[in-house]
Amino acid sequence: MITKRLLVGGAAGLVGAGALGWAYRNEFLRWRIASARNVDAVVSDALRADDETCMLTPVQDEGPYFVRAPVRSDIREDRQGIPLKLALRIVRADGCAPLPNVLVEIWHCDNAGRYSAYPEDMSRSPFDTFRLVGSRAVDGHVPPFNDKTYLRGAQATDEKGYVGFQTIVPGWYDPRIPHIHVKVFRDDESLLTTQLYFPDALTSEIYKTHPDYAPYGPCPYTTINDTVIGMYPDASGLLLQAVRGADGMTASALLGIA
Numbered sequence: 001m002i003t004k005r006l007l008v009g010g011a012a013g014l015v016g017a018g019a020l021g022w023a024y025r026n027e028f029l030r031w032r033i034a035s036a037r038n039v040d041a042v043v044s045d046a047l048r049a050d051d052e053t054c055m056l057t058p059v060q061d062e063g064p065y066f067v068r069a070p071v072r073s074d075i076r077e078d079r080q081g082i083p084l085k086l087a088l089r090i091v092r093a094d095g096c097a098p099l100p101n102v103l104v105e106i107w108h109c110d111n112a113g114r115y116s117a118y119p120e121d122m123s124r125s126p127f128d129t130f131r132l133v134g135s136r137a138v139d140g141h142v143p144p145f146n147d148k149t150y151l152r153g154a155q156a157t158d159e160k161g162y163v164g165f166q167t168i169v170p171g172w173y174d175p176r177i178p179h180i181h182v183k184v185f186r187d188d189e190s191l192l193t194t195q196l197y198f199p200d201a202l203t204s205e206i207y208k209t210h211p212d213y214a215p216y217g218p219c220p221y222t223t224i225n226d227t228v229i230g231m232y233p234d235a236s237g238l239l240l241q242a243v244r245g246a247d248g249m250t251a252s253a254l255l256g257i258a
Contacts, residue, residue: 025127033175034220041233043223046240049089049252056093057255058234060195064133064142065115069105074166075153081111081168081212083248090161090184093256098161103185105154111212113173117144126174172219177226178203191257197239
């Protein structure tokens, strides 16, 4: 026979389980995401900016944190991390003709996984991040919370289609691997939205050993389980081959526009 004591005890158990589940909501979601597998994903090395061959650069998600950036080449401001010199060349995919005087914008998170203009305490809270995006996003974009601009910048290409940025190697945040967002505009027309990635072995070493990154722990995500690569599995030509130097790293990419 079901007694009042049993009912009360069962209800208390459910409440306790619910409270425990809520307390560990971010850890549980991280585990679920990290357990996924992007079985159909194609990830390959980016063409170097000075290559003479070209390809159509695949589209990747813009993400919820795009904010029009100030025109500048050095986008670091006060952010700490491994210096990265990034060169991009924008060309027509058919024929490789350079695209001069188009605006190239980049943005990415800092060494701790924080984006300027958005809450800085959510980089390790995937459940809370998804809840924020779901409650505030309009057409996939979350309006900025403040006017911070670190690690955001824009430049117009020169006559050969080149731009260059001085930045840092990005960190990771839940539920993403390190990446750099790129948008290309002609006037207000968007010509390309994509993301650039880093080899898993390189970022794994950085987040284990470098003092600016190691305090935030190793990244549980790779190209095998990254959420955006899972949604946009064609990442051919988007893997930056960063080269180490005495003053940091350099990397370049050739981006082909239809």
